[in-house]
Amino acid sequence: xxxxxxxxxxxxxxxxxxxxxxxxxxxxxxxxxxxxxxxxxxxxxxxxxxxxxxxxxxxxxxxxxxxxxxxxxxxxxxxxxxxxxxxxxxxxxxxxxxxxxxxxxxxxxxxxxxxxxxxxxxxxxxxxxxxxxxxxxxxxxxxxxxxxxxxxxxxxxxxxxxxxxxxxxxxxxxxxxxxxxxxxxxxxxxxxxxxxxxxxxxxxxxxxxxxxxxxxxxxxxxxxxxxxxxxxxxxxxxxxxxxxxxxxxxxxxxxxxxxxxxxxxxxxxxxxxxxxxxxxxxxxxxxxxxxxxxxxxxxxxxxxxxxxxxxxxxxxxxxxxxxxxxxxxxxxxxxxxxxxxxxxxxxxxxxxxxxxxxxxxxxxxxxxxxxxxxxxxxxxxxxxxxxxxxxxxxxxxxxxxxxxxxxxxxxxxxxxxxxxxxxxxxxx
Ligand SMILES: *Cc1c(COP(=O)(O)O)cnc(C)c1O
Numbered sequence: 001x002x003x004x005x006x007x008x009x010x011x012x013x014x015x016x017x018x019x020x021x022x023x024x025x026x027x028x029x030x031x032x033x034x035x036x037x038x039x040x041x042x043x044x045x046x047x048x049x050x051x052x053x054x055x056x057x058x059x060x061x062x063x064x065x066x067x068x069x070x071x072x073x074x075x076x077x078x079x080x081x082x083x084x085x086x087x088x089x090x091x092x093x094x095x096x097x098x099x100x101x102x103x104x105x106x107x108x109x110x111x112x113x114x115x116x117x118x119x120x121x122x123x124x125x126x127x128x129x130x131x132x133x134x135x136x137x138x139x140x141x142x143x144x145x146x147x148x149x150x151x152x153x154x155x156x157x158x159x160x161x162x163x164x165x166x167x168x169x170x171x172x173x174x175x176x177x178x179x180x181x182x183x184x185x186x187x188x189x190x191x192x193x194x195x196x197x198x199x200x201x202x203x204x205x206x207x208x209x210x211x212x213x214x215x216x217x218x219x220x221x222x223x224x225x226x227x228x229x230x231x232x233x234x235x236x237x238x239x240x241x242x243x244x245x246x247x248x249x250x251x252x253x254x255x256x257x258x259x260x261x262x263x264x265x266x267x268x269x270x271x272x273x274x275x276x277x278x279x280x281x282x283x284x285x286x287x288x289x290x291x292x293x294x295x296x297x298x299x300x301x302x303x304x305x306x307x308x309x310x311x312x313x314x315x316x317x318x319x320x321x322x323x324x325x326x327x328x329x330x331x332x333x334x335x336x337x338x339x340x341x342x343x344x345x346x347x348x349x350x351x352x353x354x355x356x357x358x359x360x361x362x363x364x365x366x367x368x369x370x371x372x373x374x375x376x377x378x379x380x381x382x383x384x385x386x387x388x389x390x391x392x393x394x395x396x397x398x399x400x401x402x403x404x405x406x407x408x409x410x411x412x413x414x415x416x417x418x419x420x421x422x423x424x425x426x427x428x
Contacts, residue, residue: 030423035412037387039349041323041370042183042211044240045377045420046276047283053276054242062268066258081275088281092217094225095248100277101261101269102245105210105234108261109135109143109179111247112230115260116204117176119146124175124203126161127151129353129361131185131325133208150175154185159316159355161185163193170201180228181208184352184368186300186319191224198229206230212321214238214372217284218293221321229253235273238296238322238372240289241280244273292375296322299371302381306388315354315366323370327354331395335364341398342367346411347391377418386414 006012016023033045046054058081064071067079067086082100089098102108117123123143125136130153134141137149150173155162170178180194191207198205207224213233215221224231231248235241249257262269283289297320304318307326315325328338335351342349352368359365374383390407397403419425 036346038373039369042237044372045422047421049279050276051422053279058272061271064268085274085278096251097249097254099247104245106135108232108245111260114264115256122148122173122175123177124150125179127153130154131182133183136179154355167197170197175203178203188320191227195227204229208232210234215293218290220293220297235277242273242276296371296375302384306385310392326367335366345394345404346408377420
């Protein structure tokens with residue numbers, strides 16, 4: 001059966017008409033994102049402009065290749081879009097070269113392996129239990145199976161990156177690539193110290209700034225540009241763009257990185273995502289975004305202080321960035337139990353291993369929380385203090401559903417005053 005022609009008298013049906021089930025579930029998620037305090041440090045609220053670009057007809061277009069060198073015709077608009085995304089990111093980060101085609105952070109990292117390594121080559125990254133990412137060579141990841149991975153860790157006494165170990169392992173194994181970058185580490189990454197070690201063993205240094213790229217863009221975390229050979233990132237975490245990935249690199253690696261992404265690893269780029277990355281890069285170059293990124297860090301420090309005052313133990317004692325790793329051992333509550341009770345109370349975070357965790361990864365001792373999303377709502381120091389109080393009450397009374405329901409109500413009420421970006425106001 002062919003579709004009836006659509007026109008102003010016979011408009012195309014809406015999502016709600018075509019698929020009420022999916023529409024209702026999307027509305028449910030909108031409501032959740034509005035009414036809860038979202039503390040997962042890798043999550044954020046993309047702006048309405050970013051979401052509009054993501055939900056555009058650009059999803060219909062194939063454009064394998066790069067601007068001016070495509071394998072399909074009809075790229076008049078696409079080339080302009082991809083070039084704008086690239087130029088804006090280069091300007092934002094001060095980078096020689098940018099590739100905006102990686103489908104997400106993990107494929108961006110795979111492209112680095114493809115560009116510089118052969119199967120079985122030695123590589124190094126921060127171990128997952130110490131705050132590293134799966135794609136930095138952890139054993140269950142393809143990156144730990146196809147390469148000879150030597151993980152470095154953090155020091156036992158202060159839980160900071162153990163540079164003596166990084167140097168010792170690098171000299172012993174001569175890695176092709178050294179990864180620096182983290183997913184659960186509350187402190188500044190010292191890119192220059194990694195550079196020294198990479199130079200001693202002639203390794204490619206890759207900084208994965210997936211979590212902190214928004215902070216880096218705004219000067220709220222030191223930049224690896226000019227230090228690392230290659231920089232990879234997601235675009236949807238603190239950078240507040242669409243779900244996607246990007247690679248920045250020195251000019252000498254531009255060709256190798258572009259070839260690794262396409263045709264090495266991927267087919268057609270996601271043009272709707274590329275357009276939204278361009279929008280996010282434009283937003284991130286404003287004074288408002290700069291203030292936002294600094295406020296993320298200020299809020300994290302405020303929250304860390306308030307949690308410490310409530311008797312929470314924090315890994316490394318605090319934070320320099322957007323995230324806090326809580327060790328719940330002194331509270332006598334496992335991370336998973338706490339995370340589930342917090343979710344019922346309207347505070348969404350994730351349970352997480354802490355360095356040298358005596359408990360299992362699926363039932364660890366810690367919680368990972370972050371301030372990017374709540375800061376996007378405009379929350380500040382006084383909300384951080386309230387949040388610490390609520391978290392303490394939930395952890396203390398995690399089995400008392402009356403307490404959890406009362407807090408959930410208070411949080412829903414607070415959230416009415418802090419409408420997040422990107423969520424349309426709808427009738428209930
Ligand atoms: C989130 C993250 C990634 C992976 O990004 P995906 O988009 O989930 O594939 C890679 N590296 C680090 C450090 C991350 O935090």
